[in-house]
Amino acid sequence: MKYTVIMKTTLWIVCLAIVAVHGRPESKERRYDGHQVLKVFPNLLENFKNIEALGDKYNLDFWNHPKHQNGTYDIHVTPEEVTDVMAELKQLGANANVWINDIQSLIEESRPSDRQKRATSTMSMNHYHSYAEINAFLNSIVASNNNTHLYKLGSSGQGRSINLIRFSTGTTSSGAHKKSIFMDGGIHAREWIAPAVVLYMIDQLANNPNSDPDIANLMDKFDWYLVPLVNPDGYEYTRSSDRMWRKNMASSYGTHHSSFRGCGSDEMGVDLNRNFAYHWNPANGGSYDQCEETYAGPHALSEPETQAMAHALDSVSNHTLVYLNIHSYGQYWIYPWGYTSHLPADASDLDHLGRVAASAIYHTHRHRYTVGEDTVVLYSAAGGADDYAKGHSGIKYAYTVELGDTGHYGFILPERYIQPSGQEIWAGVKAMAHELIREYSL
Numbered sequence: 001m002k003y004t005v006i007m008k009t010t011l012w013i014v015c016l017a018i019v020a021v022h023g024r025p026e027s028k029e030r031r032y033d034g035h036q037v038l039k040v041f042p043n044l045l046e047n048f049k050n051i052e053a054l055g056d057k058y059n060l061d062f063w064n065h066p067k068h069q070n071g072t073y074d075i076h077v078t079p080e081e082v083t084d085v086m087a088e089l090k091q092l093g094a095n096a097n098v099w100i101n102d103i104q105s106l107i108e109e110s111r112p113s114d115r116q117k118r119a120t121s122t123m124s125m126n127h128y129h130s131y132a133e134i135n136a137f138l139n140s141i142v143a144s145n146n147n148t149h150l151y152k153l154g155s156s157g158q159g160r161s162i163n164l165i166r167f168s169t170g171t172t173s174s175g176a177h178k179k180s181i182f183m184d185g186g187i188h189a190r191e192w193i194a195p196a197v198v199l200y201m202i203d204q205l206a207n208n209p210n211s212d213p214d215i216a217n218l219m220d221k222f223d224w225y226l227v228p229l230v231n232p233d234g235y236e237y238t239r240s241s242d243r244m245w246r247k248n249m250a251s252s253y254g255t256h257h258s259s260f261r262g263c264g265s266d267e268m269g270v271d272l273n274r275n276f277a278y279h280w281n282p283a284n285g286g287s288y289d290q291c292e293e294t295y296a297g298p299h300a301l302s303e304p305e306t307q308a309m310a311h312a313l314d315s316v317s318n319h320t321l322v323y324l325n326i327h328s329y330g331q332y333w334i335y336p337w338g339y340t341s342h343l344p345a346d347a348s349d350l351d352h353l354g355r356v357a358a359s360a361i362y363h364t365h366r367h368r369y370t371v372g373e374d375t376v377v378l379y380s381a382a383g384g385a386d387d388y389a390k391g392h393s394g395i396k397y398a399y400t401v402e403l404g405d406t407g408h409y410g411f412i413l414p415e416r417y418i419q420p421s422g423q424e425i426w427a428g429v430k431a432m433a434h435e436l437i438r439e440y441s442l
Helices: 012-019 047-058 082-092 103-110 131-144 193-207 214-221 232-240 304-316 347-365 385-391 415-440
Strands: 036-041 061-064 073-077 095-100 148-155 161-167 179-185 222-227 320-328 332-335 370-373 397-403
Touching: 036 082, 047 073, 047 082, 073 082, 082 095, 131 148, 131 161, 131 193, 131 232, 148 304, 161 193, 161 304, 179 193, 179 304, 179 415, 193 214, 193 222, 193 320, 193 397, 193 415, 214 222, 214 415, 222 304, 304 320, 304 385, 320 385, 320 415, 332 347, 332 385, 347 370, 347 397, 347 415, 385 397, 397 415
Parallel strands: 179 222, 179 320, 320 397, 332 370
Antiparallel strands: 036 073, 036 095, 061 073, 148 161, 161 222, 332 397
């Protein structure tokens, strides 16, 4: 990979001081007191379109879309909107219940604990960490582990490094490049559990805290590429200013602007998971309006973050078997295509490997993950990272993994769920890796 290799350093405190240059923005934090999330049952087939139209009317924040006719919408509404929205839903014949009564109370519960240790020789896998802490952790691993390299894939719009850590014990006995597994998280800023789970897997590979004898075997069979934070600008903005921010922090592109809540700032952002250059189409699950949560950008790969990730995927595609784009929430293990309901030619292979992972996840903490194709299990959306990885880069097993939960917290998962989330996803990844070892005779 032809990227900037970050130099090894021996002191965690030095690493932290170096990367802390991009601290939190000086801005007043947006609060969500009284904001609710409704769980809406459309009841009638025509109400799917009616509820989407209601979303356009009120510029609603859809946290979740139905996956089937009997599914539900999860819709974030402000205190000012809730009465009118509930009345219109009743007129439509849809059933609406309050799922989350106060978003702000969940935000307070999910905040990094004051007990969190900072600038120490180890980093807790029980806490959500800042961009600076994440990068310092990566540097500390590289400083103490000869089988790792840290690469700068590029810089975000605000100049933060997008870093990839590679674990490799060298080539195969015949001198060939080993097969690889590539994982990333944090493409959507508010999904804090995603980078936390990627960090958990990095810790497993680097430190083997549970003395798992299987780690050495997995390191011997595969190279591992992990990017814990694809969208560092948006992530830091959720820590300092707006916990529910989804996009990156791109300034205005001069597109048509709606009256979306908060729109009018100079940093209105792009949904990075609608910006990849494989059948990019804002009209298909995205938006042409920069004030919308799913604004797909002025053109494909308009953002430095997606440019960096696309280059990385293309650079390792000839030896990479698996790509996991980790998100939250809903507990899904889904595969392309996102831009069309047509299945890829090898859909049965994708489905089989996904079910291997989902079975291992279930046997860890009894959480069920739904496996299937994007448009069937989730919803139609063009410009996604998994479509790009498979369709453009040619990586056979490309998935979007939506972490938990399914019922209580949505995007605002408390810290106490980090460990169990990491444990079950790591179990799924290991099961998937062993299936590939068997299939490819590695």
